[in-house]
Amino acid sequence: MRLILLSVLTVGAGVALSGGVRAEDQGAGYDPRQAFAETDTDRDGEIDLAEFHARVVDVFYIADTNKDGSLSPEEYQRLPFSADFKNADINGDGKISLHEFVANRFLQFQAADTNHDGELSLDEVLTAYKGRTKK
Amino acid sequence: MRRTDIRRLAPIVLLTFVVSSCAAMQQTYQENPKAVLGGMLGAGAGAGIAALAGASPGVIVASAIGGALLGGFIGNKLDDRDKQLASQAASRAFEQNRTGQANVWNNPNSGNSGSVTPTKTYQLANGQYCREYSQAIVIGGEQHQTYGTACRQADGTWKVQS
Numbered sequence: 406m407r408l409i410l411l412s413v414l415t416v417g418a419g420v421a422l423s424g425g426v427r428a429e430d431q432g433a434g435y436d437p438r439q440a441f442a443e444t445d446t447d448r449d450g451e452i453d454l455a456e457f458h459a460r461v462v463d464v465f466y467i468a469d470t471n472k473d474g475s476l477s478p479e480e481y482q483r484l485p486f487s488a489d490f491k492n493a494d495i496n497g498d499g500k501i502s503l504h505e506f507v508a509n510r511f512l513q514f515q516a517a518d519t520n521h522d523g524e525l526s527l528d529e530v531l532t533a534y535k536g537r538t539k540k
Numbered sequence: 541m542r543r544t545d546i547r548r549l550a551p552i553v554l555l556t557f558v559v560s561s562c563a564a565m566q567q568t569y570q571e572n573p574k575a576v577l578g579g580m581l582g583a584g585a586g587a588g589i590a591a592l593a594g595a596s597p598g599v600i601v602a603s604a605i606g607g608a609l610l611g612g613f614i615g616n617k618l619d620d621r622d623k624q625l626a627s628q629a630a631s632r633a634f635e636q637n638r639t640g641q642a643n644v645w646n647n648p649n650s651g652n653s654g655s656v657t658p659t660k661t662y663q664l665a666n667g668q669y670c671r672e673y674s675q676a677i678v679i680g681g682e683q684h685q686t687y688g689t690a691c692r693q694a695d696g697t698w699k700v701q702s
Contacts (some may be wrong), residue, residue, distance in 0.1 A: 443640070446640075459639065459660060459661075460639075462661050462662060462663070463638055463639045463661050465663075466661045466663075466669060467638055472635075472669060472692060472696070473667070474663065474666075474667025474668070474669070475667070503663050
């Protein structure tokens with residue numbers, strides 16, 4: 406579960422990848438508040454499912470460096486705090502489709518949504534971030 | 541919600557987003573078919589000119605991007621260098637930029653400038669990527685804002701859909 410929370414931070418908080426793998430995406434210099442602000446595009450103080458989904462797709466697109474529509478093990482492992490590839494590869498075809506990626510990230514969204522209101526608050530994101538840094 | 545429930549939900553959510561994107565494109569056509577057709581005609585004209593000049597296929601596609609990006613009134617106000625810079629900025633933005641990250645171009649000779657910003661990314665059922673974008677172009681100090689969708693082709697180039 407801790408790994409899941411870490412990944413939520415990475416993607417759900419909008420950390421993820423942007424224009425390639427940035428230093429802050431690898432952990433160093435990462436500002437969860439800034440990442441939250443980037444993902445909360447309607448500026449209502451919560452990351453809802455639509456904002457989360459948009460970010461996840463964006464992360465997938467940037468991570469798919471050869472733009473073949475899926476993530477190879479190498480592309481997937483470049484994502485910070487990625488879950489085990491075999492676990493993420495639901496159909497076992499050796500690559501992560503967007504469908505599989507979204508499914509996994511929505512699991513992580515649910516895990517971080519501790520008050521179960523269907524949205525991620527900054528507090529929930531920061532809590533997940535603290536869990537990451539304690540690891 | 542349990543893990544199995546979410547796995548069932550995810551494709552529905554994904555499909556909803558893809559369908560909504562297609563619906564948005566259709567809505568654009570329904571609201572302003574002349575604008576869409578004008579963009580398509582602009583793309584065709586740009587590709588035709590490049591082909592007549594003996595350009596390589598890659599150049600032809602790049603011109604098609606520019607034609608569709610800059611068809612109609614705005615295109616008429618830009619010179620060839622402006623259009624080239626705008627097309628290059630768009631291609632880079634579509635290929636490399638995360639959503640919300642702009643690519644800016646500026647032509648000091650004409651005084652015109654612009655930017656292209658991806659606003660949404662999605663994937664078609666065949667794995668093809670498409671990106672919605674906004675484009676701002678400043679001509680003679682006046683800013684013009686346009687919106688569209690571009691999809692990545694098998695050869696790595698981008699084709700503007702609307």
